[in-house]
Amino acid sequence: MKTKMNQRKKAKILLAVAVFFLAAVAVAGIICHDAAMVTDFSRKNLPPSLAYPFGTDWLGRNMFYRTLTGLSMSILIGVCAAGVSVVMALILGLAAATLGKKADSVITFLIDLVMGIPHILLLLLISFALGKGLRGVIVGVALTHWTSLARLIRGEVLQLKQSEYIQIARKLGHSNLEIARKHMLVHLLPQFLVGLVLMFPHAILHESSITFLGFGLSTEQPAIGVILSESMKYLIMGKWWLALFPGIMLVLTVVLFDLGGTSLRKILDPNSVHK
Amino acid sequence: MILEGRNLTFAYEEKEREVFTNVNLSVESSERVAVLGPSGFGKTTLCKILAGYLKPKSGEVLIDGRPLPEKGYCPVQMIWQHPERAVNPRLRLRDTLADGRDVEERVVRELGIETDWMNRYPQELSGGELQRFCIARALGKDTKFLIADEISTMLDLITQSQIWTFLLKEVESRGIGLIVVSHSEPLLNRVAQRKIIF
Numbered sequence: 185m186k187t188k189m190n191q192r193k194k195a196k197i198l199l200a201v202a203v204f205f206l207a208a209v210a211v212a213g214i215i216c217h218d219a220a221m222v223t224d225f226s227r228k229n230l231p232p233s234l235a236y237p238f239g240t241d242w243l244g245r246n247m248f249y250r251t252l253t254g255l256s257m258s259i260l261i262g263v264c265a266a267g268v269s270v271v272m273a274l275i276l277g278l279a280a281a282t283l284g285k286k287a288d289s290v291i292t293f294l295i296d297l298v299m300g301i302p303h304i305l306l307l308l309l310i311s312f313a314l315g316k317g318l319r320g321v322i323v324g325v326a327l328t329h330w331t332s333l334a335r336l337i338r339g340e341v342l343q344l345k346q347s348e349y350i351q352i353a354r355k356l357g358h359s360n361l362e363i364a365r366k367h368m369l370v371h372l373l374p375q376f377l378v379g380l381v382l383m384f385p386h387a388i389l390h391e392s393s394i395t396f397l398g399f400g401l402s403t404e405q406p407a408i409g410v411i412l413s414e415s416m417k418y419l420i421m422g423k424w425w426l427a428l429f430p431g432i433m434l435v436l437t438v439v440l441f442d443l444g445g446t447s448l449r450k451i452l453d454p455n456s457v458h459k
Numbered sequence: 460m461i462l463e464g465r466n467l468t469f470a471y472e473e474k475e476r477e478v479f480t481n482v483n484l485s486v487e488s489s490e491r492v493a494v495l496g497p498s499g500f501g502k503t504t505l506c507k508i509l510a511g512y513l514k515p516k517s518g519e520v521l522i523d524g525r526p527l528p529e530k531g532y533c534p535v536q537m538i539w540q541h542p543e544r545a546v547n548p549r550l551r552l553r554d555t556l557a558d559g560r561d562v563e564e565r566v567v568r569e570l571g572i573e574t575d576w577m578n579r580y581p582q583e584l585s586g587g588e589l590q591r592f593c594i595a596r597a598l599g600k601d602t603k604f605l606i607a608d609e610i611s612t613m614l615d616l617i618t619q620s621q622i623w624t625f626l627l628k629e630v631e632s633r634g635i636g637l638i639v640v641s642h643s644e645p646l647l648n649r650v651a652q653r654k655i656i657f
Contacts, residue, residue: 347544347547348539348541348544348545349544349545349546349547349555350547351512352537352539352545352558352596353558355510355511355512355532355533355536355537356532356533356536356558356559356560356596356599357530357531357532357533357560358558359530366550366554366558367547367550370547370549370550371549
């Protein structure tokens with residue numbers, strides 16, 4: 185009889201694959217950072233071959249190394265920005281739900297304010313004001329992405345406070361702190377983790393897009409956004425590999441993060457046991 | 460001990476229609492009292508007020524002449540109508556049971572809770588099985604009054620009789636006052652010594 189894998193097992197395998205691939209890319213990128221900078225005019229504009237799987241560019245740089253380094257930089261920026269953003273969301277979400285009506289309306293107003301401005305515009309402004317570069321990108325992404333998760337956490341806490349089992353726990357003599365630790369944390373932690381993982385792809389895409397537009401990382405760095413914007417000039421001359429492979433790798437990374445996040449949600453939700 | 464409700468009036472919103480006005484009742488800890496009334500007349504609301512979950516618009520709930528404690532273990536414990544909403548879906552039942560204060564091993568055993576259930580999550584148990592946990596959790600050492608709000612409505616007859624046999628014996632031996640809400644007349648005739656028509 186053929187044994188059928190259940191959804192949880194599938195989710196675990198997917199998560200492991202995603203984590204492994206992303207970690208491998210991040211590490212590989214750091215290792216070949218120097219190799220990505222080497223220029224060699226004897227091998228410029230080579231199409232993809234066995235020796236140069238992603239081809240080389242007009243300065244004879246190995247596009248495979250450049251792509252890996254760019255991706256690893258994107259992943260690191262994504263981790264930093266998403267981390268900062270998620271912590272902000274957690275603190276503000278909790279504050280809104282627990283500190284009373286005034287704090288709640290101030291924070292809700294802030295959320296609406298940030299959400300009301302188009303992401304990319306706010307990101308450009310913040311990054312530009314901070315003098316572009318790595319810091320500008322990270323701060324920009326962090327400051328624009330906390331809103332939806334903060335709103336989610338606020339709502340979740342408000343709803344939990346009303347739930348019967350928490351009212352019962354209170355009447356059984358448990359303090360607010362005990363209840364928060366025992367009853368609320370188990371609900372918030374999955375939201376938090378999944379929110380964190382699902383924010384990576386956003387952060388990475390935004391990093392690439394503002395770099396592409398010229399408001400992000402500086403041009404000498406092998407970032408995906410830089411690679412893609414430079415390749416625009418050469419696409420017209422038939423150097424398709426300059427944009428295709430880095431583009432595919434970027435999409436693959438984003439999809440993997442997304443898959444990882446969705447699998448994590450499935451694993452953390454006890455309801456999925458029966459599926 | 461005596462649990463009293465004096466001139467209880469309640470409305471969900473400030474200027475809304477009142478759910479009930481000037482309800483008076485008193486229950487001794489040796490008594491088993493039934494509360495009867497049609498749907499939507501505020502029986503559950505009354506239970507919530509007596510157990511301290513809701514504040515009445517006017518009137519007061521006294522236990523031995525003193526108001527219910529705001530913090531700490533409440534001597535009046537209520538068992539809710541829907542066990543699946545009264546337990547945290549993300550906690551194993553062992554942890555849910557640990558919420559109760561000093562629940563005796565004997566209570567757990569006599570309610571027919573199997574050791575195997577302890578490591579499960581609520582969605583892996585049936586309503587009747589969950590209700591046993593809710594009852595055990597409410598039967599801590601310091602419980603003086605127990606309010607049973609339709610606790611057996613969704614259970615099969617065998618489970619109902621098991622649970623009620625245990626509860627009657629338990630409140631009898633520990634001197635816990637019991638307030639029962641149910642739509643089932645035969646059950647109330649069997650369980651309660653006195654009836655309050657609502």
